[in-house]
Structure formats: structure tokens, C-alpha cells
Amino acid sequence: xxxxxxxxxxxxxxxxxxxAGILGTGAASLKRVVQHGAGAVVTKSTGxxxxxxxxxxxxxxxxxxxxxxxxxxxxxxxxxxxxxxMAKGDxxxxxxxxGSDAREFEEVALGLSxxxxxxFELNLSCPHAEGYGATLGTDPRKVKEIAKTVKxxxxxxxxxxxxxxxxxxxxxxxxxxxxxxxxxxxxxIPAMAIDVESGYPILGNKVGGxxxxxxxxxxxxCVYELCAALNIDVIGVGGISSWKDAIEFIMAGATAxxxxxxxxxxxxxxxxxxxxxxxxxEKRRCTLDGIRGVAQK
Amino acid sequence: MHPGRYQGRGTEMxxxxxxxTRIVDETPSTKTFxxxxxxxxxxGQFVMVWIRGVDDIPMSLSYPxxxxxxxxxxxxxALFKLRKGxxxxxxxxxxxxxxxxxxxxxxxxxxxxxxPLAPLAEEAKxxxxxxxxxxxxxxxxxxxxxxxxxxxxxxQTATDDGSEGYxxxxxxxxxGLDLREYDQIYSCGPEKMMSRVLEVAKGANMASKTQFSxxxxxxxxxxxxxxxxxxxSGLRVCVDGPVFSGxxxxxxxxxxxxxxxxxxxxxx
Numbered sequence: 249x250x251x252x253x254x255x256x257x258x259x260x261x262x263x264x265x266x267x268a269g270i271l272g273t274g275a276a277s278l279k280r281v282v283q284h285g286a287g288a289v290v291t292k293s294t295g296x297x298x299x300x301x302x303x304x305x306x307x308x309x310x311x312x313x314x315x316x317x318x319x320x321x322x323x324x325x326x327x328x329x330x331x332x333x334m335a336k337g338d339x340x341x342x343x344x345x346x347g348s349d350a351r352e353f354e355e356v357a358l359g360l361s362x363x364x365x366x367x368f369e370l371n372l373s374c375p376h377a378e379g380y381g382a383t384l385g386t387d388p389r390k391v392k393e394i395a396k397t398v399k400x401x402x403x404x405x406x407x408x409x410x411x412x413x414x415x416x417x418x419x420x421x422x423x424x425x426x427x428x429x430x431x432x433x434x435x436x437i438p439a440m441a442i443d444v445e446s447g448y449p450i451l452g453n454k455v456g457g458x459x460x461x462x463x464x465x466x467x468x469x470c471v472y473e474l475c476a477a478l479n480i481d482v483i484g485v486g487g488i489s490s491w492k493d494a495i496e497f498i499m500a501g502a503t504a505x506x507x508x509x510x511x512x513x514x515x516x517x518x519x520x521x522x523x524x525x526x527x528x529x530e531k532r533r534c535t536l537d538g539i540r541g542v543a544q545k
Numbered sequence: 546m547h548p549g550r551y552q553g554r555g556t557e558m559x560x561x562x563x564x565x566t567r568i569v570d571e572t573p574s575t576k577t578f579x580x581x582x583x584x585x586x587x588x589g590q591f592v593m594v595w596i597r598g599v600d601d602i603p604m605s606l607s608y609p610x611x612x613x614x615x616x617x618x619x620x621x622x623a624l625f626k627l628r629k630g631x632x633x634x635x636x637x638x639x640x641x642x643x644x645x646x647x648x649x650x651x652x653x654x655x656x657x658x659x660x661p662l663a664p665l666a667e668e669a670k671x672x673x674x675x676x677x678x679x680x681x682x683x684x685x686x687x688x689x690x691x692x693x694x695x696x697x698x699x700x701q702t703a704t705d706d707g708s709e710g711y712x713x714x715x716x717x718x719x720x721g722l723d724l725r726e727y728d729q730i731y732s733c734g735p736e737k738m739m740s741r742v743l744e745v746a747k748g749a750n751m752a753s754k755t756q757f758s759x760x761x762x763x764x765x766x767x768x769x770x771x772x773x774x775x776x777x778s779g780l781r782v783c784v785d786g787p788v789f790s791g792x793x794x795x796x797x798x799x800x801x802x803x804x805x806x807x808x809x810x811x812x813x
Contacts, residue, residue: 269770270769270770270771271769271770271771271774271779271781272771273770273771273772273774273804273808274771274774274776274779274804274808275776276774276775276776276777276778276779277771277774277779277781278779279779280774280778280779280780281779292771292808298807298808298809299807300805300806300807301764301806301807303599303600303601304593304595304600304601304602304764305593305595305601306601306764306765306770307764307765307766307767307769307770308560309559309767314769316765316769316770318764318765318770321764321772321806321807321808322807322808323804323807323808323809323810324807324809327808327809327810328808443597443634445562445632445634446597446632448597448598450595452600452601508769509769511768511769512767512768512769
């Protein structure tokens with residue numbers, strides 16, 4: 249059974265992709281994820297200047313998933329370009345980038361282009377960095393402008409990662425109008441936790457984003473609506489940890505899926521999901537294309 | 546220890562509130578904080594310590610129920626201001642820890658790196674394993690856990706200023722030893738010191754019998770964020786380490802560079 253997937257301008261040997269922000273700080277860890285079966289990997293988001301990120305705790309495990317507020321730590325594109333170059337290899341490497349406006353996005357994209365990433369993923373969805381991410385990603389005009397600016401500046405596919413919004417289809421359409429080759433949905437959901445011993449919010453940044461199994465139904469609804477409204481590919485992400493989760497997203501219409509938090513329990517999750525999808529398809533005697541979007545009734 | 550083995554289960558423990566029951570001044574720059582609870586940890590494992598409103602930092606266990614801390618930055622300074630009865634939030638134990646093996650072992654500790662090796666020395670003594678320790682510090686009064694190491698076996702000290710023991714780097718004491726007498730070599734301390742230990746061990750064909758506890762910028766402490774990954778293996782210091790075999794570290798970033806909070810490479 250062939251799991252080869254054409255998604256957002258790239259050809260993947262299987263539809264599992266490492267999500268941004270997970271083990272994506274360096275080439276070495278990205279390569280390690282590739283060894284564990286990922287069809288493509290997305291790097292940690294990179295910006296124009298170095299950022300240390302928020303104080304700790306930056307990640308906590310709750311009974312319903314992970315809460316994080318990393319705060320976009322990154323060494324800047326000036327330094328990350330070398331890491332990106334080393335990360336290139338057997339599978340497509342997608343550079344996640346962020347900025348405060350279209351001009352910054354363009355600067356980072358051009359800077360990283362020297363390392364020839366296979367595509368860019370625009371982080372318009374990080375929920376806990378003031379002035380970045382979701383601050384821009386909730387505004388369809390900005391989403392369109394940023395997508396268009398980066399698309400014009402580079403000669404590789406551009407994906408736009410969206411926050412979980414009630415009107416996500418509207419923002420997705422804006423990305424499509426801006427020329428995006430795919431949208432990725434969703435980023436984490438704004439959330440927090442409080443320490444009852446002291447009354448302190450636990451995350452160093454007080455609020456952060458929820459990921460893991462708890463957000464899967466939300467992500468699935470977003471993907472479902474995007475697939476119904478858009479002509480470009482939709483990549484599903486949010487709470488996927490098993491082949492069943494992946495099939496659900498593909499039935500909703502997703503072309504490929506990204507995996508993040510599930511790496512915590514098992515770094516082999518990519519291979520396991522591919523294997524599970526393959527067995528499912530063999531049993532049904534059908535293909536990925538055959539089941540894609542069947543839930544769109 | 547094994548590049549092919551992935552931990553994660555050890556990090557599943559939910560955080561708990563720990564009230565400081567006792568604070569001991571160990572040296573002018575280090576204090577031990579007893580946490581009023583016994584963590585089911587082994588030597589070399591660490592805990593994430595949340596100093597509320599400040600930061601969440603990794604700290605090695607120096608006793609089953611304590612951490613020994615050197616004042617180096619904002620978070621440790623805030624920790625030093627805490628008093629008996631104050632509390633911190635603890636998550637752990639995390640990581641693999643040292644693997645005790647053989648009949649005769651050698652420990653090389655520098656500065657506050659003596660903290661995770663002291664419980665190992667005591668565990669070894671309890672198992673009738675012969676322990677030899679080389680302990681170094683900048684000055685005599687900064688030598689940490691001298692009594693604990695002495696009661697666990699043979700101890701030789703070195704200081705940069707010669708105020709106690711040998712004057713010079715603790716690794717120079719290795720020149721007087723025949724490494725083949727030891728079944729396993731353990732080291733924790735400044736990375737330049739540890740990389741010298743690995744160099745000497747490699748020269749004696751003993752790299753596979755060494756274990757080093759690495760210090761890297763640890764943020765999430767759950768193996769997710771990737772901040773502490775080392776080149777070129779991509780192994781995560783927080784959950785695949787912090788203890789690595791010298792064999793894993795040969796030809797790696799070990800002894801050459803590390804990454805800061807933003808991910809920039811910093812020469813050691």
C-alpha cells in the first residue's frame with residue numbers, strides 16, 4: 249500500500265508531519281524524528297531577532313492535555329539558517345516563521361531561503377506572544393497580506409497555520425486569496441491553569457495554549473469547515489496520537505496531518521500511525537484519496 | 546543511556562507542593578534544601594523546581610529528599626531567599642540517572658557537580674562497591690560534600706588556588722591513576738573538566754565505561770520542546786539523559802558548545 253501524499257506543493261512518502269515547536273530547535277533532533285518515520289518535519293518558528301522565550305514553567309501536563317507558553321524562543325534566522333541547512337535530507341523540511349508584520353515575515357523568509365527549505369509555514373496562530381501569531385491570524389486582511397507578501401518573495405510553497413477560530417473558514421479563505429498553497433489547522437487553544445496552593449497561574453506567562461487529545465474535536469471541526477470552503481489543501485493538526493485520529497482528519501478532508509504533543513508518549517508515533525493507516529486501507533481495499541473527505545456530506 | 550531507548554514514563558508524575566523543612570549552608574556558594582518528601586529517585590536524576598512567580602529550573606537530587614543549589618542566576622537567587630516553611634513546586638524525578646555497576650568505581654566531581662555524585666557514592670558503599678573520588682573546586686571552602694565522599698571511600702581533592710589538596714585542575718589527579726583498575730567512571734562538573742575526563746578515558750580505551758551527567762538549558766523537562774537536544778544525535782538531555790555514556794558523547798558537541806535559552810550556540 250502506497251501512502252505517498254501530494255500536499256500543499258510537496259510530495260511526502262507518508263502523510264504524517266512533525267508539527268512546529270516540537271523537537272524542532274536543531275537539525276539533530278529533526279533528523280531523529282525523520283528516522284522515526286515522519287513524512288516531513290516543520291521546524292520551530294524563527295523570527296528576525298533572538299528571543300529567550302517566557303520564564304518557566306513553559307509546559308505543564310494537565311489531566312486534559314498539555315499547556316504551553318514557550319514564548320517563541322529562537323536564535324533568529326541569521327543563526328537558524330545554518331541549522332536549517334543541516335536539517336535538509338531525506339524528507340521535506342518546512343520552515344516555520346513568524347513576524348510582527350508582512351515585512352518581518354518577508355525578511356525571515358528571504359533570510360532562510362539561502363538554506364532552501366522545501367516550504368514555509370507561516371505562524372499566524374501562536375496564542376501567547378503579544379503582537380505575533382494569533383494577534384495577526386485573527387484578522388483576515390492581515391492573513392491575506394502576509395501570505396501574499398511571502399508567496400511573492402519565495403519560490404517554494406507557502407502554508408499558513410491558523411488559530412482555532414469560530415470563523416476559521418473566513419480566515420482560511422483570506423490565506424487562499426493571498427496565494428497560500430495550504431492551510432494548517434489548528435494551533436493550540438488559549439488556556440491556563442492555577443496553582444491552588446498559592447493562587448499563582450502556573451505558566452510563567454500566566455496564559456498559554458492547550459494541546460493534546462482534548463483539542464482534537466475542536467481541530468476536527470475547524471478542518472471540516474476549511475475543507476468545505478477552500479480549494480487549497482488543508483493539513484489537520486490537534487490532538488492526533490493514533491491512526492484512528494489521523495483517519496478522522498482525512499475523512500474530514502485533510503490531505504495530511506501534523507503531530508505534536510503525542511511525541512511525548514512515543515517518538516515512534518509517526519511510524520505507528522502510518523502503519524495503522526495502511527492496515528485500515530488494506531482491510532477496506534481503498535486508498536487515501538478514496539476516503540479523503542467522505543465525511544463532507 | 547541507550548540512544549535507542551526512549552523514556553517518557555518517568556516524567557509522568559504530577560507536580561507536588563514541597564515545603565522546605567531544613568536548609569543547610571554547604572559552602573559559601575551552595576545550600577542544600579530538604580523538601581520534606583522522599584522522591585523515589587536514583588542518583589543522577591533531577592527534579593523541576595518551580596519557584597513561584599520566578600522560573601522553573603532543573604535541579605539534581607543530592608539526597609533522596611533534597612537538592613543542593615549553587616547561586617548562579619535569578620531563579621537560584623530567589624530560591625536562596627526562601628526560608629524553612631516556604632514551599633516550592635516539584636516535578637520529578639526526571640531522566641535516567643547513573644547506572645551503578647562493577648566492583649570498583651571512580652568518581653570525578655567538580656564544583657556543584659559533586660551534588661548528584663554524592664548519593665551515588667553512598668549507594669555504592671552500601672553495595673560494597675569500592676569508591677574512589679577525585680573532588681575539585683575553585684577553593685578549599687567550595688569543596689562540596691567532603692565528609693560524604695570520605696566516608697564512602699577514598700578521597701583526593703584539588704583546588705584551583707591550592708588552598709586544599711592538589712593545586713590545579715582535578716583532572717590532573719587522573720595522571721597518577723591506572724584507570725583499568727576501575728569498572729566504571731562517573732563524572733559531573735564543568736563540561737571542560739568532563740570532556741578532559743572523557744579524553745583520558747578514551748586514551749585508556751575506557752570511553753564505554755564512563756558516565757557523564759550533562760547540563761544543558763532545560764525548558765520543558767518533558768522531552769517535547771527540543772531546547773536541550775545535543776548534536777549530532779538529537780538526544781534530549783532532559784529525558785534521554787541527563788546521564789550519557791562517554792561512547793555516546795565522543796565526537797559530539799560535548800566539551801565544545803551548548804545552546805542558550807534562545808537556541809544560539811555558545812562556546813564552552
